[in-house]
Amino acid sequence: MSIEVNGKIIETDSEGYLVNPDEWNEEVAKELIRRHEADGHKPVTETGWELMTFFRAYYESHQTHPSMHKLLVGRAKLESKHFSDEENYKNFLYELFPHGPIRMLCKLAGLPNPKDEVET
Numbered sequence: 001m002s003i004e005v006n007g008k009i010i011e012t013d014s015e016g017y018l019v020n021p022d023e024w025n026e027e028v029a030k031e032l033i034r035r036h037e038a039d040g041h042k043p044v045t046e047t048g049w050e051l052m053t054f055f056r057a058y059y060e061s062h063q064t065h066p067s068m069h070k071l072l073v074g075r076a077k078l079e080s081k082h083f084s085d086e087e088n089y090k091n092f093l094y095e096l097f098p099h100g101p102i103r104m105l106c107k108l109a110g111l112p113n114p115k116d117e118v119e120t
Helices: 026-038 046-062 070-079 087-097 103-110
Strands: 002-005 008-011
Touching: 002 026, 026 046, 026 087, 026 103, 046 070, 046 087, 070 087, 070 103, 087 103
Parallel strands: none
Antiparallel strands: 002 008
């Protein structure tokens, strides 16, 4: 499978994840978001973009995507506070990405498919 962005063909796997994460850029992200929303998912907000940026930075530093736990801890550090109720923040993430925040954010951020990730 593939997507076309500005006349360039970008290869994706059968689920729509980029084959080569290095091909991701803002224009590719916009196309992935367009497809995401066309599939009936909620619109990606500024928070979604911030989370995509966090995922890209985390992946570049660790060569893997963040787990749900790492996402919750990382976001708390970025916002200079401890989430007193991580469950509320996790619920907020599931409101934004009901089909799984980790999987959806990896796809939108151009990262490999986190096939084995169990989102708890």
